[in-house]
Amino acid sequence: MKLTEAIRQANLATEPERFIAVRVAVGITVIVSVLALIAQGFVRPAPALFAIIGIPAGFLLSYRMRHADALKLKAVLAIALIISVVGFFGELVSSFQDGLVDIQVPLAELFLWVQVIHSLHVPARRDLMFSLASSAAMMAITAALSISSSLGIFIGLWAVGVTVSLMLAYRSSIADLPFLAGPVASITPGATKAAAKSVTIILLASMLVFLALPSARASRSFTFPAELPSSTALGSPGSLSNPSLGSRANGSQSDASNGAAGTGYFGFAEQLDTSARGRPDDTLVMRVRASAPAFWRGQTFDVWDGVTWTVSDNTSTTIGGQAPIQVPLTIGDLPQPADDFIQTFYIEQPGPNLVFGAYRMSEVYFDARFLFQQPDGALRAGSDLGRGAVYTVISQRPYVTESLLKVSDPLRTDLPISMDPFLQLPDGIPQRVFDLAQVITADSPTTYDKIQALETWMAKNTTYSLDIPPLPDGADSVDEYLFETRQGFCEQIGTSLVVMLRSLGIPSRLVVGFIPGERNSLTGLYEVRASDAHSWAEVYFPGVGWQGFDPTAQVPLAGESEPPATAGAAVVGWIRDNASMVGRTLGITLALVLALGFGGMLTMVIGRIATERRRKANRSWVERVTETLEYVGTTRDRPRQDNETIREYVAALTAGPIPDTRLREVGEIIAREAFGPITDLEGRATGERLLEEITGRSLN
């Protein structure tokens, strides 16, 4: 009964908002939230355009119709709302049927529709406030879907808009009070100060809350987004495209001076020329939503000729036909007990048409029916992967331990014939390379130990540098790196490991892809840049499958072997080396302090609220009426001071040119009831009636 009454009250027609400033401020705030949603790219262009035009038009229309009886309009709007909700569920169902479970776009669009429809009928302040609230919901949705921190600008703009709107609405609500001596402007200085105070408090509190909240976790992905913007299909199905290769794509790559074209990495190609030099820049290539960092593999190479890696078998197989696309095992892959590892890739820069993912990809949600699989397991899309492309990969990450790798040793097992290509070495590799491999690994009993020994030797005797001299004509890349320059980057280092392992009879290959990239703690996504392109080695272990090894991580940066010059530098170095531990300790301490503080604050606030509720329930007639009177005074920007008697306060409130005698009478009645010897029920009734007249609302 109470609920229905409350609903009825809420739906009573109220006076239309008089101040156009409130309307404009709310309109702008709503538009900002819409723009924020659109800028995050979750809305298709047509609905976006419709919203950008429709919302201002709706606000204008509802301003012009603010006095009209809008029953018919309301009915139309209700029907439109129902249609948009039905449409939302329709899209959801069809997306389920397509196997692409992605509700983000339909949900965002639904919210957009609601905003547009609602903006058509916002005559009163209450309706405007509802618009503001629903724009808050939209900002929340946008923030949840957002993959970049550029949303911060919109959040800032929106917060300003909301603050201004609320202040204007409050001003307007004060102007509505009956009995205000003087113009509205007389309250502004105090109101501005109070607003500034509360904004500061809210900002501080929200910062505290923000700091205390657990940081964004990418693992909460509950959908498998997949999307392809308009893209050109490639000429021949299954072929490889890479804009970074420019016109030389698939052509002979003999120009060794500078292999990088554009921003990307030239290694995603049919061949990898280790004599090429280049330095990819820091352009953001893609964002990855994943619960943990991993190496995002692109493809592998198996044939080495001393300078260039190539692929022995380049025949593509078409896979897919249903969503999600199931990825078959390829050579060397073994089914392993593994955990599902979900990664969503958001492409930010046109790149190769390779589908990246952690080893070993088992399912791919992709906005196309088919993908092409190379014999090494690399996946290629049938079209360009431009900016805006999204796909989700589910990988089975094998559970591998050091002891397992030590036990399953390829040197002690009869390798299958299919592993032969991964042991091939060209003629012409200098003998000292093989000798070195033998010497380094002489004391290592197992393959795993041998790999460790080789990595350790390279770490001790070579340095990492992107600026290495060009490869002399006729020189062997590995020999040059290991014996002449002793400097190299991931290609030289990874290739050297593969070549030395093959010379020892251990099957291995070179992989190209990306390192995890830097995690943006606001969005929780890994931001992968062009310079994060990487190559490393993969070794076949019988019974386990391919296992990646990154020798580059062990090789120190060139010019970094000097001992720290000062104690300070040593401390800094220690902190850098143990950054994760220091950071974690600090983080945990900070989190604990914040949690304790926050918990204490919360307890205090809850306690206060409970006390206040109890007090309100038990307060006397005098307290109740006095509080109402004080509320009237506060709305007139004249709160009561502690040392003011009720008569002094009323005198202050009625000090205007035309004193409000009703307030004075209420004050006298309160004084009589508070300090007099008897209770005068008639007087009380008079006081209540007068107060109700003054405030314009029921006292109870």
Place this chain on the structure above:
Amino acid sequence: MQYAPPAAPTALAGAPLGSQVASTLFANLSRVIRGKPTELRLIIATLLSGGHILVEDVPGVGKTLLAKSLAASIGGTFRRVQGTPDLLPADLTGVAIYRRSTESWHFRPGPLFANVVIVDEINRATPRTQAALLEAMEERQVSVDGTTHPLPEPFFLIATQNPFEHAGTFPLVEGQLDRFSAIFEMGLPDRETERGLLMGDGGAGQLSGLQAVASPENLAKAIQEVRSLHCNESVANYILDIVTATRHHPEISLGASPRASLGLLAVARGHATTVGQRFVTPDDVKAVAGSVLSHRIILSGGTNVTAARSIMDDVLRSVTVPRG
């Protein structure tokens, strides 16, 4: 914003006797003392509380005129004593004289035996005389030669002193000041009022035309009535808060005594009566607190009533009033 009570409470039929007396007194006094409604109200409040008043001001602002008009309005007996160093206690209390006709000692009452007594320049009398005077004020009786003679009812004493002349004076000590319910500064009239005085509006000229508007019996009854005026516990707490605040104020070395809190309540009751109330509100306490307490506190920087008043204002600002 200071709360200003209505200028003169209307004496409605059925209003308490005290209020009726107060309102007629107020109207009468206003004809002589112009432009001082707040002071008049406080003086009437003190009168109704049964207390005595010390008026501290420079000569010529109407101290004596006030006392005379009060006496005239009450319609009782009125005596006036000028404080001088050779004034003896017996000059105030009276002496027993041997009357030969009856062959007995006969008491001849002094000037204290009147309803309204003015002691001008009380600080020029010797401490011994002052002590005798103050005993009479407190006990409302005098003892001469072992016989106790009660003073008439009501007995109302107005003492004056000039704060700016100290040569040849015996300043009242704190214990004696405490006997006065309230202290007032008359203050100079504003220009408008003073011009009115020059033009014959108010002042001594009106004194002769003043009629008695209350009988001493009425006044005595009214004082009885005011003593039992209703006072809520919250107002009593407010008084205690104020008194406690004077005891802890950094610039006050000795705060108000329990006698002071009793006096504060009594005068506040009187004040409530002057505005026609049957109960005490915090407004009444606030209105009289400065006059009742500022001569009863000892400042760290020496006694000065003007400074004490501003500190009392400070105290009142710092104390939270009861809700309502």
